[in-house]
Amino acid sequence: MRTALVGCGKVGQTHAIALRELAESEFVAVCDADGQRAKVFAERFGVRGYTDLGAMLAETKPNAICVCTPHPLHAGAVIRAAEFGVSALVEKPLAASLADCDAMLAASRKAGTKLGVISQRRYYEAVRRMKAAIDAGKIGTPILGVFQMFSWRDQAYYQSDAWRGKWDSEGGGVLVNQSPHHLDLLQWFMGDIDEITGVWANFNHPYIEVEDTALAMIRFKSGALGSIVATLTTKPGIYAKVHVHGSNAASVGVETDRGATFVAGVSEPTDPPLNDLWTIPGEEALLPQFQADDRAVFKQVKAATHYHALQIKDFLQAVRDDRPPEVTGETGRRVVEMFTAIYRSNRERRSIKFPLEA
16 A cells, blocks of 8 residues: 655654555655655655645555644545545544544545544553453443543643644643543443533643643443543653443453653653453453563563554555454544533533534
């Protein structure tokens, strides 16, 4: 598959490494609004560099692109690609607004192209193990899902890119940037949502416009309940976890991040993702072995790029084989629906019923 990249920033490096190394990929071009950055990036990866997306699509004719621009710019790149019959895999979140999500989905459906969104934590061994146990009914039915993130971002992080920390150029704070992976996991484990009640605040980042903390309560269509606590106020960062408790009183959980969540293209995960909770009857004693196995895997791979590569590989195979990717655009819209509901609930001081219209 001929591949290209749009957005030569920090996370763009992660995608570019995968596009260069995957057997499914012939990496041909990159595009960025900053001509010098595109030039340097293109030279590093041995591809053609562009500042005009239409020119790149017309001249290099990729089968698929990875979109790594700031969130509010995702829609424009995806819609332009669809006009050229090119599929797009978008960094999380799919977009900053439901209107953008709907426009992207409509363009992809009209063109018959594939649309996916990055959620590479789905590929963590501990997450896969947890999903398999839930699907096998080992905890009965999920009745309570909990996502907790106690992370940290400093002023230097927000100053590293001009678009960070602003409503118009980032689209939100901890909910939009740091939480989408875990919002996706929570709904993947628990099922469709009926309503959300949420609040947000900015406690100790006065130099940004957006929230550094958000809380929410969820009622799922199954009748199960859920909770979200996500914050960037805990220095130097403690952990991010998703736990699911079942109707047979068994529980499973994963700690996806120890300390602050890593910044793609800047920092590396320093600790492996691990199952930190496992009380399935007859399997309680397996937890130490699960953790030992996953620590061994973590030592063998470069975690900052390995799991992205697994998902990019799946997406390219989906384009080649004309099947849905594992994480679709519709899946990405559900995450945007979740954080949109929390923002609306905070503004309107009421529960927000699903589904949400743009």
